[in-house]
Amino acid sequence: MTTQTTAAPPDQGRTRFTESPWATLVAIAFGVMMVALDGTIVAVANPSIGASLGASLAELQWVTHGYLLGLAVFLITAGKLGDRFGYRNTYLVGVAGFVLSSVAIALSSGVIMLIAFRIVQGVFGALLLPSAMGLLRASFPPSKLGRAFGVFGSLIGAATAGGPILGGLLVGAFSWEAVFYINVPVGAVALGLALWLIAANRPTDAGSRMDLPGIVLISVAIFALVWALVEAPSIGWAHPVTLVSLGVAVLFGVAFVLWERKPEQPLIPLGLFAHPSVSIGVVLTVAMALGLMGSLFFITFYLQGVRGMSPAQTGLQLISMTAMMAVTSPIAGRVLDRVGARLPTTLGLLSASVGMFLLSRLAADTGVVYISAAFVLLGVGLSLVMTGATAAIIGNAPVRFAGVASAVQQAAMQLGGSLGTAVLGAVMSATIVSTLPGHYAAAGLAEPSTGELSSMQSTVAQGGAVLPEGADTGMAAAVTQASNLAFLDGLQLAFGIAAAVMLVAAGLSLFMKSGRMTDGPAVHV
Template sequence: MTDTAARPAADSAAPPPPPPPRGFRGGPWGTLVAIAFGVVMVALDGTIVAVANPDIARDLSASLAELQWVTHGYLLGLAVFLITSGKLGDRYGHRRVYLVGVVGFTLTSIGIALSGAVPVLVGFRILQGVFGATIAPAAMGLLRSNFPPHMLGRAFGVFGSILGGAMAAGPIVGGMLVSAFGWEAAFLINLPLGAVTVAAALWLIGPNRATDPASRLDIPGILLLSVAIFALVWALVEAPVVGWAHPETLAVLAVSLAFGAGFALWQARAADPLMPLGIFRLPALSIGVVLMVLTALGLMGSLFFVTFYLQGVRDLSPMQTGLQLLPLTLMMGVCGTPAGRVMDRFGTRVPTVAGLLTAAAGLFLLSRLSLDTGVVATSAGFLLLGIGLSLVMTGATAAMITAAPVSLAGVASGLQQTAMQLGGSLGTAVLGAVLSLVIVTTLPGHFADAGLGELSAAEAREMQSAVSQGGEVLGSAQGATAEAITRASNLAFLDGMHLAFGISAAVMVAAAVLAMFMKPQRHDTGSEVPVVHI
């Protein structure tokens, strides 16, 4: 393999002066306001759907596996299309792609609400994920191309605050809508939101402008990457169910590896590649990808079990659970804007490292949760985690997107979002396997300590699924025996959760060390990226 690098002229020269100020309509801040509506719509949808799942299960008689695909189907559509949609935005204009995404997301939401069967609903969810994948990269591309470099940190900070606020409001809004109107309202709310979003985009965003109009679509690259990501996400979703060593899991992982290798080889030879491999020679972008995967692995993987702890072990209601999580979601909304200002002044490395260490401290506190941990102690862990998550997302995202040339802003944003999705899926799968293994290992000991008799390994494996969700298998047991089984099950769950949070904290510390080497570069529209030849 031989490498040749075309060094951007912007690296050796001072950044170009910011463009002359424009009015609110068609200007940077008008663009930010317009895309905020789309971001809120997608963020609300994610958290509202979680609240609606029990009602969907009852109304459509969905099994647990079918209900999981209500979430997994959206994830597949989203992950597979993120990078491709970013390239479409670079090629045809982010304003145009953003509008297509919003309209498609709205129409598929209506289709979901009108679905009378689970397969139809899951099909629309997959399609909704495809359209949802166009919104975030297009929004980031619009920010990158409209804001001058010295204001990008502030823009990404405000963007992060809006996203965090929407996530904080989601469980509360979702609870009210589902309680008052049924699960269909969780999706029909996107109809008025979508109409307002389209109107705001048409009014506030300037004329459509492609940042890379001369490029051609890399159809072979799109197909190779899509199959590789689809197979990887499928394996991560199904492995916890069928087993990591199951032939189906191994075969799908092999398909992902083969198509991923084929994609890399093709990108090195393609005249107009979907994702030029040279962008990974930009330190801020390559390190940012790893940070996004590690952050999502630790944070999203751990948070997957928090609901089981709060509702299963602590016996909180869904509304009480949402209120307990408010310190986390509110900090994500509050800290984004200050983080952006810090980033404009000191660069992306400072807030990113500080965020990772803060998140590690929060995860460590959460690894000490017990059967009777109070609200204050639990909230302290979530508070630190929310602050850390906000700082990391603002810093690492900005580092990746500002490192790439403006002509590849959409691709860089799609790459950032894909890393987040894959990291989250990997974290859920890996930490879920850790949790299950610890439960099977420690449950017999807790049963023996409670005087419940000897529990065989086979019986522990049978109980593992229920215990992993913070529940217990009582059977016909009542009274003191039922209380002893519940306590033993909860203690085994806590053993697994403690280790999962401990691993997540260690991952955050390792990511903080890596972030110390992050030195973002800024490029103007005419910048090139290093070219890799194989």
Template sequence: MTATDTAAPPEKRPARQGGGPWGTLVAIAFGVMMVALDGTIVAVANPAIGADLNATLAELQWVTHGYLLGLAVFLITAGKLGDRYGHRKMYMIGVVGFVAASVAIALSSGIVFLVAFRILQGLSGAVITPAAMGLLRASFPAHKLGRAFGVFGSLIGGATAAGPIAGGILVSTFGWQSVFYINVPVGLAAIVLGLWLLAPNRATDAASRFDLPGVILLSVAMFALVWALVEAPVVGWTHPETLVVLAVAAVFGVAFLLVEQRVADPLLPLGIFRSMSVSIGTVLMILMALGLMGSLFFVTFYLQGVHGLSPLQTGLQLLPLTATMAVCSTLAGRLMDAVGTRIPTAVGLVSAAAGLLLLSQLSPDTGTVFISAGFVLLGAGLSVVMTGATAAIIGNAPVAYVGVAAGVQQAAMQLGGSLGTAVLGAMMSVTIATTLPGHYTDAGLRAPSGEELTAMQSIVTQGGALIPDGASAAVAAATTRASNLAFMDGMHLAFLTAAAVMALAAGLSLLMKPAPRTEEPVMHI
């Protein structure tokens, strides 16, 4: 992995460097894991939250969506704030805000307040991650940046994997509030280690003025885009609400690009995308998240709805995927320090495509070994892609804009995850509506009418079956089998599509250009 600095020559490190490169990594580990953990741990707590606060299904969905929106909307702005005021300062502010929001969530007595504080928690998380990446770029010399970003990816992968399992234990033992209170000791550790190990705060772009019009335009555009991707699978892609919100996203997005070309100190300097590696790395990050989040979302329904596994058993079955990602990210970073990002990233995309292709052959009766083999290929491939794309974006962005580059990387990941669940979900839904009547007929059942099919569609898309009241055991079994086969049809198409996207991305990754290596640190903060 290599990096260039087009804005200024390498600078010498100040005399005091806190805990050094690996001390920096230790210091940010707790904050980064806290943000990643909260992305998945809450899913297990949602049923208990709903029962305790009398929340509807739609309200519970916003417990997750609110956090996602807070993250996506503020990531690039938070990265710019880190460049302007120093990444150490922004990291500490983010951790304090995240802990405070977590306590407020746990103390909430109503779902409206809980969702509002979840949004604030997401905003705080958006401050932490770009600042953490900026601190890594500051501390590690260019020839070790790949290793640093590999470990960074392992922290995120490990925390994401631990979320459902830790959430199940905490909720069943202490109640749903515990999944938020757990952030208090973790956050305190992050604060203490940050004060002890992180180098003095320095800004890389302190002279720039704050681009308020850019912040407003980008925030509205990102909010509208993520909102549309979240709501479209529920209300429909052609629903007036979806079309209006997408139009708002497009108008504000175009306005943002026009404004950024004219202001003296833009929020997002578009010149960073003149680097082929930065541009391609951003696209690869979107595609990587599309494959990861899209596959995880629907594989969970497959394991629980079709295979009948419990949430804990599902978490254990997913370990070959998540554990492989955690282990291979570090190995990928070391490899990229030695040979560069281009070839390992391409190989990782081919591995991910092979894993998705294998998973597209699943059946209702597929065994654990076959499923695990697909997960291992997918996890190994995606971990390499995540590390390579991160290195390409942040390692090749100018020093003064490292925070913005980190915000772009994280925003691309969030956008890709939303696209994965929305687009692949739409493909599944259409396929199920098309094939379900045929599977009913083949099972000797009456094909559902239009209204019945609409009622069944959402249930079947989640791996379930709509069993008629008073149905005999034979009818219930036939209905379940027909529904499962329709679900598999949709999942097969979604995974084949994701595999094709990964294969095309492998070719795109070969266009990334290696940058000259240097032994000097690329920046300081």
């Protein structure tokens, strides 16, 4: 099937700026940053949420994973809705729902209620993100997409990495609820800009039908996969719930692929993945998100628990990564327009791998200069990968399927984030359980029993220590030191694995096509 697009006539009364594709980018900026921000802003707020609501490590992971679950499960469907009913309308509904659910989260009186509204928030975020990317793909010619994706990546990268900074300031000045109330003014600006700058709604695939069997199959598969990734670290990878969830994910995933070969208008045209850059771009997005989300989740426990930093200090420590992600993405976009995605993506993965390796060598007294240098390498690398992989996936898809292609890219990012925190969390927990008794013995303390280890593991994995009742100053110091050493054992191994994953991904990126995108004929899918 051949898809072709024609430029829509300018609306009456629209100014030269509002007719520019850059107006679309300005319009979606606040909405996109709001969604990306909420993926990481709770990282710094997690300790405060845990203390306020009495949440365990597993429940705190669900505060993050619940949001990712809502995003991941609904993204593909949301992408199709954008193609079918128009990106502008879908975007507006997403922004409004995101703001309302944010207020509901802030008003939550218990952790279960908070997690439930985080899932709802993720669903509206899923409506917002693919439609925003679809608006970009439909507005910019292919020869300028790299630059647009660079700026877009800068917005997402800055918001994602800036979440801990803003979160630290808000939690320090107010309370954890402030990290969600901040979405009210941001969302109001996003709605106002969208209504002013985005042209009238024009569906790109208005004649298509909704592939309901495909929606059910892919939604169940993603839900089961994310559920397994979330629960496995706390209940075990060999637990029946984990195995059944993984089995359901595989079964429904295979059924989805088989089904998508049948309908004339599938939910995801499988022909998209025939382009090697699209398929490889999806894998690289998973690897990038694994490193970013996994590192951010646990580095905050290191900085606050082991190093004793305040939430605001923790956020400021991460500013080197934030700045690099914001600065590098636009530059990467310009490079993409000239040389294609392969070279900058490969260099980015190598840089990120080195940054993660440096973080894997953290100790209890590592200097802030060393940590900042690692964050610089990580920020530069991740921004290059984010821009390159996004351009590879969406830039090689027809405009007609821009929403679905964007949803695939975003789903890969969210699944990578869940995979990162789940797998790295499992490594952390297993390492702590195996090394904590030895550190207790070395400190002259009685080794904890198996039952005690199980109850202590959650606290130690958050950078804390379980002090015996009535412990004097000397014993408290010994227990804290032993617990911190076990935490660092887990952190070092987990981050070393993340570094290895990105190094392998760098090798895979060499198989991407290096040609740059041009304003050529329509793509066949």
